[in-house]
Amino acid sequence: MRLTKQTNYAVRMLMYCAANDGHLSRIPEIAKAYGVSELFLFKILQPLNKAGLVETVRGRNGGVRLPKPASQISLFDIVKVTEDSFAMAECFEAGEIDCPLVDSCGLNSALRKALNAFFEVLQQYSIDDLVKARPQINFLLGLEATHRPQTAA
Numbered sequence: 001m002r003l004t005k006q007t008n009y010a011v012r013m014l015m016y017c018a019a020n021d022g023h024l025s026r027i028p029e030i031a032k033a034y035g036v037s038e039l040f041l042f043k044i045l046q047p048l049n050k051a052g053l054v055e056t057v058r059g060r061n062g063g064v065r066l067p068k069p070a071s072q073i074s075l076f077d078i079v080k081v082t083e084d085s086f087a088m089a090e091c092f093e094a095g096e097i098d099c100p101l102v103d104s105c106g107l108n109s110a111l112r113k114a115l116n117a118f119f120e121v122l123q124q125y126s127i128d129d130l131v132k133a134r135p136q137i138n139f140l141l142g143l144e145a146t147h148r149p150q151t152a153a
Contacts, residue, residue, distance in 0.1 A: 003079065003083065004082065004083060004084075005040075006040075006043075006044055006082045006083075007078065007079055007082040007083055009034070009036055009040060009041060009044055010044050010048055010053075010078050010081070010082045011075065011078055011127070011130070012030075012034050012036075013025075013030055013041060013044065013045070013048070013054070013064070014048075014053065014054065014066065014070070014073060014078065014127045015127055015130055015131055015137070016029075016030045016033060016034075016141055016143075017054065017064060017065055017066045017070075018066060018070035018127045018128060018130075018131045019131050019137045019138050019141055019143055020065075020138075020141075020143050021066075021070070023063075023065075024057055024061070024062065024063030024064065024065055025063050025064050025065060026062075026063045026064070027041050027042055027045070027063075027064065029142075030064075032142070033141040033142050033143075034141075044082070045064065047081050047082065048078075048081060048082075051077070051081040052067060053066075053067075053073060053077060053078060053081065054066060054067065055067040066127075069128065070126060070127040070128035070131060071126045071127075071128040071129075072126065073126055073127045073128075074122060074123050074124075074125065074126050074127075075122040075123075075125045075126070075127075075130075076119055076122035076123040078127075079119075079122055086115055
């Protein structure tokens with residue numbers, strides 16, 4: 001299984017917001033820090049906002065921030081919003097399947113167990129865990145806390 005770029009960038013965006021705690025983060029700054037497309041980040045922002053994983057503040061001094069502590073946002077929360085499908089095999093998909101063993105297949109059962117284990121591990125890790133694992137994350141992302149005004153949460 002491979003996660004999409006959308007999931008990868010969504011996790012990065014939330015990590016940036018968590019590292020920039022107390023400040024609004026702007027998409028151009030996030031894009032520059034990671035060397036990714038602003039357009040793609042704006043596209044990802046919409047489902048994250050709708051799911052309540054980020055909140056946006058409009059206007060000249062607007063930006064993006066986490067609506068709750070980073071410790072309360074799991075990797076699973078992000079993955080379930082950004083991934084379209086977790087079909088690991090044809091038998092996971094809805095519709096007509098050509099396999100005569102579809103209802104009694106050991107492979108199907110094993111893959112479902114593996115997928116559930118994957119989800120359980122993702123639920124154990126928060127955005128806060130990822131940020132705290134990198135003590136120099138603010139430096140690595142170019143965040144200069146001393147040059148930024150504090151914003152109300």
